[in-house]
Amino acid sequence: MEKSKVYFTDFRTTLTENLQQKLWRLLASAGMGEIDFDKKFVAIKLHFGEPGNLAFLRPNWAKTVADFVKEMGGKPFLTDCNTLYVGGRKNAIDHMDSAYLNGFSPFSTGCQIIIGDGLKGDDDVAVPVEGGEYIAEAKIGRAVMDADVFISLTHFKGHENAGFGGCLKNIGMGCGSRAGKMEQHNAGKPSVTHEKCVGCSMCTKVCAHGALTIENHKASIDHNRCVGCGRCIAMCPQDAIGCDYDESNDILNYKIAEYTKAVVDGRPCFHISLVVDVSPNCDCHAENDVPIVPDVGMFASFDPVALDQACVDAVNAMPVNPASSIGKYAGSSCDCENADRFHLSHPDTNWEAALIHGEKIGLGSRTYELIRI
Numbered sequence: 001m002e003k004s005k006v007y008f009t010d011f012r013t014t015l016t017e018n019l020q021q022k023l024w025r026l027l028a029s030a031g032m033g034e035i036d037f038d039k040k041f042v043a044i045k046l047h048f049g050e051p052g053n054l055a056f057l058r059p060n061w062a063k064t065v066a067d068f069v070k071e072m073g074g075k076p077f078l079t080d081c082n083t084l085y086v087g088g089r090k091n092a093i094d095h096m097d098s099a100y101l102n103g104f105s106p107f108s109t110g111c112q113i114i115i116g117d118g119l120k121g122d123d124d125v126a127v128p129v130e131g132g133e134y135i136a137e138a139k140i141g142r143a144v145m146d147a148d149v150f151i152s153l154t155h156f157k158g159h160e161n162a163g164f165g166g167c168l169k170n171i172g173m174g175c176g177s178r179a180g181k182m183e184q185h186n187a188g189k190p191s192v193t194h195e196k197c198v199g200c201s202m203c204t205k206v207c208a209h210g211a212l213t214i215e216n217h218k219a220s221i222d223h224n225r226c227v228g229c230g231r232c233i234a235m236c237p238q239d240a241i242g243c244d245y246d247e248s249n250d251i252l253n254y255k256i257a258e259y260t261k262a263v264v265d266g267r268p269c270f271h272i273s274l275v276v277d278v279s280p281n282c283d284c285h286a287e288n289d290v291p292i293v294p295d296v297g298m299f300a301s302f303d304p305v306a307l308d309q310a311c312v313d314a315v316n317a318m319p320v321n322p323a324s325s326i327g328k329y330a331g332s333s334c335d336c337e338n339a340d341r342f343h344l345s346h347p348d349t350n351w352e353a354a355l356i357h358g359e360k361i362g363l364g365s366r367t368y369e370l371i372r373i
Contacts, residue, residue, distance in 0.1 A: 003306075003365070003367050003368050003369040004301060004302070004303035004305075004306035004364060004365045004367065004368045004369070005030070005301060005302075005303075005306075005368070005369050005371055006299055006300070006301040006303070006306050006307055006310040006368045006369070006370050006371065007026055007029055007030035007299065007300045007301065007371045007372075007373060008026075008297055008298070008299050008300075008310070008314075008370055008371065008372050008373070009022055009025070009026050009297055009298050009372065009373050010296070010297040010298075011276070011295055011296075011297055011298070020060055020061070020063075020064045022298070023061065023064045023065075023272075023298055024064055024067075024068060025373065026272075026298050026300050026373060027064075027065070027068050027270075027272070027300060028068075029371075029373045030270075030300040030301065030302075031302070032068065032151075032270045032300070033068075033072060035072070035149060035268045035270060036268070037069055037072035037073050037074030037149060038072070038073035038074070039073060039074075039075070040073075040074050040075065040148035040149050041074075041075050041077070041146065041147045041148050041149070042069045042074040042075060042076040042077070042147060042148065042149040042150075042151060043076075043077060043079050043116075043143070043144055043147035043149070043150050043151065044062060044065055044066060044069070044076055044077065044078050044079065044111075044151045044152075044153055045079055045080065045116075045144065045150065045151065045152045045153065045170060045171060045174060045175060046062055046078060046079075046080065046152075046153040046154070046155075046170070047080060047154075047155060047170065047174065047283045047284075048078075048080055048089065048095070048098055048099035048102055048104055048113075049098070049102045049283050050087055050088055050089065050098065050283060050284050050285060050286050051087075051088040051098050051101055051102070051286060052285075052286035052287055053283050053284075053285055053286060053287060053288045054288055055155065055157065055277040055279045055283055055288035055291075056102060056155055056283045057153065057155045057274055057276075058103065059102075059103040059104045059105075059108045059109050060108075061153065061274065062078055062104065062109045062111075062153060063108065063109045063110050065151060065153055065272065066078070066109055066110045066111040067110055069149075069151070070110065070111075074149065076111045076151075077111050077112045077113065077114045077143075077147075078099075078104060078109060078111060078112070078113045078114070079113070079114050079115065079116045079141070079143055079144060079147075080095070080115065080116060080174055081115065081116040081117040081121065081141040081144070081174060081175055081176060081177055081178075081180075081181075082095055082115060082117055082118075082120075082121035082177070082178055082234075083095075083121075083178075083181070083284065084178055084181040084182055084185065084230075084233065084242075084243050085242075085243075085284070086239040086242075087284070087286065088101075088286075090121070090239075091119060091120055091121065091234070092115035092118060092119045092120075092121075093119070095115050096113055096115065099113055114143045115141075115143070116140075116141025116142070116143045116144040116175060116177075117141035117142065117143075117144075117177035117178065118141070118142065118143075120178075120231075120234040120235065121177055121178035121179075121230075121233075121234045122177060122178060122179065122229075122230070122231050122234050123141065123142045123143075123177070124139045124140055124141055124142060124176075124177035124179060124180060125139075125140050125141075125142050125145045126138070126139060127139075127140050127145060127262040127263070128262070129258045129259075129261055129262045129361075130261065130265060130361075130362070131261070131360075131361040131362055132258045132261070132262075132361065133254070133258070133357075133361070134251065134254050134255050134258055135183065135255055135258040135259065135262070137262075138176065138180060138183075138258065138259045138262035138263075139176060139177045139179045139180035139183060140175050140176060140177065140180060140259070140262055140263055141175055141176070141177050141180075144175045144263060145263075147267075148267065148268075149267065149268045149269070149270075150263060150264060150267060150268070150269045150270075151269070151270050151271070151272070152167055152170050152171050152269075152270075152271045152272065152273075152304070153170075153272050153274075154166060154167050154169075154170040154271070154272065154273040154274070155170075155273075155274060155276070155277070155283060156273045156274065156275045156276075156278065156299075156311045156315070157277070157278050157279045157280075157281070157282065157283065158278065158279060158280040158281055158282075158292065158341075158342055158345050158346065159281065159282045159342075159346070159349070160280075160281050160282065160346050160349070161185075161249050161252055161346075161349060162249070162252065162253055162256065162349065162351060162354065163249075163253075163342045163343070163346060163349035163350060163351025163352075163354075164308075164311075164312060164315075164342045164351050165282050165283070166273060166307070166308040166311055166312070167260075167271050167273055167304040167307045167308050167311075168256050168257055168260045168304055168305070168308055168354050168355075168358060168363075169256055169354075171259070171260040171263050171264065171304065172184070172255070172256035172257060172258070172259035172260035172263070173256055173259065175259065175263045176259055177230070178230045178231075178233055178234050179228070179229045179230035179231065180230075180259065181230075181243075182228060182230040182233065182243045183228065183230075183255070184247070184252060184255040184256060184259060185243050185247055185252065186228070186243045186244055186247055189221065189223045189226040189228050190221060190226070190228070190230065190232060190233055190241050190242060190243055190244070191221065191241070191242065191244055192218070192219045192220060192221060192240055192241050193240050193241075193242065194218045194219075194240075196238045196239060196240035197217075197218045197219050197238060197240040198217070198238055198240075199214050199216075199217030199218055199219065200237065200238070201214055201219075202235050202236060202237060203219055203232040203235055203236055203241060204219070205235075206231045206232060206234075206235045207226075207231070207232055208229075209225045209226065209227055210222075210225055211223070211225035211226040211227075212232060219240070219241070221241075230243075249348065249349050249350060249353070250350055250353040253350065253351070253353035253354035253357065254353060254354070254357045256354050257354045257355075257357045257358035257361065257363055258357075258361065260304060260358065260363060261358070261361055261362070261363045264304065264363070269302070269304075270300070270301075270302060271300065271301055271302070271303075271304050271307050272298070272299070272300045273298075273299045273300075273307055273308075273311050274297075274298050274299075275295065275296035275297060275298075275299065275311050275314055275315060276295045276296070277291050277295070278291045278292055278293050278295075278296075278315060279291055279292070280292050280324070280325050280326070280345045280346070289324065289325055290321060290323050290324040290325070291321055291324060292320065292321055292324040292325065292326050292341055292344075292345055293315055293318035293319065293320060293321055293324075293341055294318055294319070294321065296311075296314045296315065296318060297314070299311055299314075301368070303364040303365060303368070304358070304363065304364050305355055305358045305359055305363050305364025305365055305366055306364055306365055306366065306367070306368035307364075308354075308355055309355055309366045309368060310368055310370055312342070312351065315341050315342070316340055316341055318341075320341065320344070325345060326341065326344040326345050329344055
């Protein structure tokens, strides 16, 4: 079987080529220009960053990708879907406010922002997963699926559940609606924190299955009736209803791979990952810790599995940052130089699960050829 091609360039610059110009050259070399963008709606999926986090990709990177698409005649827009957790991106208004706060706007990026799953995170499409073992139909944000072409722009970093947050995590979890995110994170159904509940009954009005009732001014969920759609989570004004986050890390990664396949199947796609500011945790955190390794470079490929594999291989080839959360292992007797950086950071995670499963269901290949430009 032919190896997937992954293109790479480092962050070194010259007096005649800055980083944005170098990214443009990477996109051209990797074949992104071969996609038919003419008059096509193009979703550029990225993470706008939780307020307080400074590790997210700067808007300048998004502008370069958007400008490339427009040069090819496409109509790009930046997108992400609302979060399951309570924070600065729970609904479209807060989400766009957070994006603007972090510098993303039509003026800085050259294109519009569209929150993929709508105002309250419940505007989704059921997308069949070919070969899916855990997900029959993925719940994907409608605007993401309405796009003719899909581009992922990923900040590659650590993740406390998935091991690392790479291309698959950006697509699979990021493009899931709130119900889709709950399906990936949760083995069961949502629950109510009674201390927060004020008995407003908003949740009962959106439940199509009669699973929610109010007794003594507190909501309760009948899990025998609940189908796990997550609409009550989106509707609750007190953030009293939430996901239990009780799925095992391996199965979470399997589901992420299957959600990714739902997003990319059947249309032109291209994937870009920047291995920079490799913080130990996700950009969903309202803070970012010291990077665990030095900055590596930019990667691009048509194959999302190969891209993630190339990025993690590159991170593991870098020296541990002694000032980081895993710096205590530097120079120790644990043979840190050969240890997996993400396992050191989060020992109970297994990032390989997503890539192995992704390869199994035909999402891509872990075998790649790295082409330096």
